Amino acid sequence: MTSLDSVPRVRRGVRCTYDKTRDSDVVLFPEGVLLLNETAAAVVLRCDGASSVGDIALALADEFDGVQPDDVIELVDRLVARRVVDVD
């Protein structure tokens, strides 16, 4: 289970990019594509294997209004389920 102390890292073979056709940030992996909203894209960008979920939540609170730590935990959980990120 992901917690505030978990340290997520974007998995090997996952590429984050911007798709102008869909006007959206996207994550690409071997068999799929995920469209990301602005907040999710900011989270994925920070899954660097060094920052904890708590660090990421703090950084996001500076940038976006109303982002709660629980939202970040839930999002990281979803990214783990889709094999976009690993959690130590």
Place this chain on the structure above:
Amino acid sequence: MGLLAELTHRCPLHCPYCSNPVELVQRADELDTVTWQRVFDEARELGVLQVHLSGGEPLARPDLPSLLAHASGLGCYTNLVTSGLGLTAPRLADLVDRGLDHVQLSVQDSDRLNANLIAGVKGFDRKLTAAALIKDAELALTVNAVLHKANLDHIGGIIALAEQMGADRLELANTQYYGWALRNRAALLPTRSQLAAALPVVQAAQQRLAGQMEIVYVVADYHEANPKPCMYGWGSRQLTVSPNGDVLPCPAASVITSLPVQNVQRSSLSEIWYDSPTFNAYRGTSWMQEPCLSCPRKEIDFGGCRCQAFQLTGDAAATDPVCTLSPDHGLVQEILGTEITPSRPAFAMRRSV
């Protein structure tokens, strides 16, 4: 959306389960570098985000690095689908520099001797070397094993081999009977007891390796009650461009000879995708006949595989005969009843072009 770019039909392996057409595209008829790059441009405009560089063996194309760089430069995720033969450290390093994201490596069996017999070439040790190079380059690796009568009993060994190779994903795909593989169907069809023994091994490994190595199991569809879904819907998420520029809704679709051939030398990908009779023929559900038309599963399996329907019944709009509701289901039962024998007929090995 994904593009399967079959850069060449040339291949160092001679696998009897090859799903490429019986008539392969000759080297002289392959698209040149500039045309492939235009195809990638047009695919990107259509919304393609994944480019699978495949074949045959894509490493047989000397211009592979510039093709890969082009696709990657467009922002596409690039996947090299390879036998691993011909992959060297310098070649791989160059591909990584040019943006390679992922490698899919084929294996024929976990048993060296049997793997080499199936591939028709001594390739097993070279695949181990290729896997080590891929891991050294810290690339994501999917191992793909096509399953059939001659290797299904080794499924536990194949899973162990993929673990040993450090695969992130393992695709265990029962043979689909298209192209050359159809010719070898009687030599490839597994018995029910083989399949029954394999499934719990796969399921146990899926549990044991959860979070470490993802295992995707593609069932043997002739033995199933429901047909496999057609490409998530015909002309919906995927397109294939063959070595000579023919554009197909799925890799097997050249078998449907009732459809006109579309080619990138004559039309843009956008014209072919949106306007061609070939891509519109089986889009949606309005083309369906009974029992598909009133079936609650019609949006789940899309009537099954159009290519299989055509191959077995001569009508690509028919229900896939794998479906137990198909009026032609007896055809599949007859194939299973007559072609699965205690001994295995000899393989007809694929000859290269």
